[in-house]
Amino acid sequence: MVMTIDCKGMYYRKLNKMTQNAVAEGETEFVLDNVNGQRYIGNGINEKVKITINGVPGNDLATFMNGPTLIVNANAQDSIANTMNSGKIVVHGSAGDVLGYGMRGGKLYIKGNVGYRTGIHMKEYKKQIPVIIAGGVAGDFCGEYMAGGILVILGLNKDDDTPIAGDYFGTGMHGGVIYVRGDIDESTLGKEVSIQELDKKDDKTLKKHLTEYCEHFGLDLDEVMSKPFVKLLPVSSRPYGNLYAY
Amino acid sequence: MSSQIPPEFTVIIDYDRCRRCRRCVMNCSFGCMQFKDKVVPEHKKCVACHRCVTYCPESAITIKKNELAYKENANWTPEMRQNILKQAETGGILLSGMGNPRPQQILWDHMLIDACQVTNPSIDPLREPMELRTYLGRKPNHLDFTRGENGDIELGTTLQPQVKLDVPIVFAAMSYGAVSLNAHKALAMAAKKSGTLMNTGEGGLHTDLYPYASNITVQVASGRFGVHSEYLNTSATVEIKIGQGAKPGIGGHLPGEKVGDEISRTRMIPVGTDALSPAPHHDIYSIEDLSQLIYAIKEATDYTKPVGVKISAVHNVAAIASGIVRAGADIVTIDGFRGGTGAAPMVIRDNVGIPIELALAAVDQRLRDEGIRNNTSILCAGSIRNSGDVAKAIALGADAVVIGTAALIAMGCRVCQKCYTGNCAWGIATQKPELVRRLDPQLGAERLSNLLTGWSHELQEILGSLGVNSIESLRGSRERLRGIDLDEQTLNLLGIKPAGIGQ
Secondary structure, three states, rough: OEEEEEEOOOOHHHHHHHOOOOOOOOEEEEEEEEOOOOOOOOOOOOOOEEEEEEEEEOOOOOOEEEEEEEOOOOOOOOOOOOOOOOOEEEEEEEOOOOOOOOOOOOEEOOOOOOOOOOOOOOOEOOOEEOOEEEEEOOOOOOOOOEEEEEEEEEOOOOOOOOOOOOOOOOOOOOOOEEEOOOOOOHHHHHEEEEEEEOOOHHHHHHHHHHHHHHHHHHHHHHHHHHHEEEEEEEEOOOOOOOEOOO | OOOOOOOOEEEEOOOOOOOOHHHHHHHOOEEEEEEEEHHHHEEHHHHOOHHHHOOOOOEEEEEEOOOOOOOOOOOOOOHHHEEEEEEEEHOOOEEEEEOOOOOOOOHHHHHOOOOOOOOOOOOOOOOOOOEOEEEOOOOOOOOOEEOOOOOOOOOOOOOOOOEOOOOOOEEOEEEEEEOHHHHHHHHHHHHHHHOEEEEEOOOOOOOOHHHHHHHHEEOOOOOOOOHHHHHOOOOOEEEEHHHHHHHHOOOOOOHHHOOOOHHHHHHOOOOOOOEEOOOOOOOOOHHHHHHHHHHHHHOOOOOEEEEEEEOOOOOOOOHHHHHHOOOOOEEEEEEEOOOOOEEEHHHHHHHOOHHHHHHHHHHHHHHOOOOOOOOOOOEEOOOOOHHHHHOOOHOOOEEEEEEEOOOHEEEOOOOOOOOOHHHOOOOOOOOOOOHHOOOOOHHHHHHHHHHHHHHHHHHHHHHHHHOEEHHHOOOOHHEEEEEOOOOOOHHHHHHEEEOOOOO
């Protein structure tokens, strides 16, 4: 059974309570129609349910989320996947700032562009490795403070004059990896990262995640992979290790 | 580069008394005590943690300040010179541990409490009920009552979540990482026993502490370490940490050496990696953003728990606190400039922030003026040293106080201020297994509970002498405080009259 909720004019507390209660009663699939800025969708749900969102969801989509799959058939706003533990979010559009802040697991796939501070302080723990893939370009401070996880910026359909990411790319990064399709202007990088060639393991990882990404958006994997990738790695896992006098 | 820094302390061994049992050598975690043909101290390494002194069965050890090392100078104090030497050798930021030790005026010591004589008799707490219980959480603007079918009066107002404290004293946020797991266990056990709260700090909650959930405040700070929905729900309250009194505006940094298996599991980061807590929360750049996180947490905990916000006492603290309350915080914790820390840049610890007494008075007054004081509980932190400070803080407007350093001292801390080295000889601020095991959680909990019991008795005595029988009756009752040796402006800021003036 699919539970359909017309969200027109509905306050977020009512909407989220309805979905949480239905999940508690065993509902596994939801379609939310006429969504228009309701916050915190997917928050507080610890089951592997599927929620299709028709309309633009509000800030903090999937905050603290642990399990669900969210399909957004529109653009999305700021702070998606904030401190998320597991699950998947697919956005058929562009998204705002501070995506995946402190994200520890799960997947965030964005078809279009992403704003400032994407993947900030993303981390990983054992088998929990978060993945963010953005199809378009990213804003400033992309991958800032990153401590783990995988961040991929594809820059599909961008013209040659548009940089793939803004300034301070990877500033303060001390873990994880960022894959970038095409070239990076080194002057935009933070001083804590360096550009490296991909090895075989990288190719395998990237292909695995991009295969899934392309399936969601109906993209041709070979075409996406046709342009060479580079990766950004932290220069040190302890960028601030020698800062102090004891 | 060989170090030119003279020893801070001199360790004197009374060889007539010493029976060469080597207990001092085993107990010294800073590598100061060595045994050659007799105990030989390496003075430079002594931090005056008193572990050897305490455990020497013959009381044969004395530690003295190395008085003669520096030529006297009121301006260039030995500490100033030592710090410059350290930085000349390393080029680093001076790290410090515990609270600001400088001799700035301590305002608690310039406030005196009233007592009853003759006309409004005092109460004897030994014979009469004396209520120390208090509730943290948002209180309603007014209460609605209805009469039920059987004629009973029933409360019509839906109350917001409240947390009951049997004593108006909670333990401060200290992370597992900054302190040991045994210290965390002791705090949790004591909180349960004494009917109060411990606070996880920014470092996650070890699963061993899950049974103490109803006595735990879990913290959400900028690094989001170990934060997930189970963590948020394994608690009595959730606290968003914006600032800390010892280091306003500064983040945290747990060095990789301290991130072993258990800390890795609790913080959910790989073993050996640095745990960096950035200075700001990157999803909070405004009061509206703060509100967004408060309600994200309320959504994740189904509106069943008070959600608090902790800030440092800074110049504009009253306006900030007002914004925080309007953002939806059920508890506001204000941490003054003497608040403790496991590690902070010394220049920040000793120079940034304002005294908690002034901050508390300003916040309480502002919230009253704006008619929103009932919307939040105020927790007052930043060097509460005794039950007198507790009573004064409550009279100035706090709902309850927070103790960190006092709790550590109860567990054995000697305030040697070397928390950041990870070598704590008392098993508190360390992750080394051989040192952690020195702190018995059961014994630590007993000592902590004893402290709270002692302070509770004293608070009851104070309330009794004031002629009131509950904490609620003292809260915000500034008329019962008087100031001594304070200038007029400070008295006005504190909202109290000078000693010598009656009604």
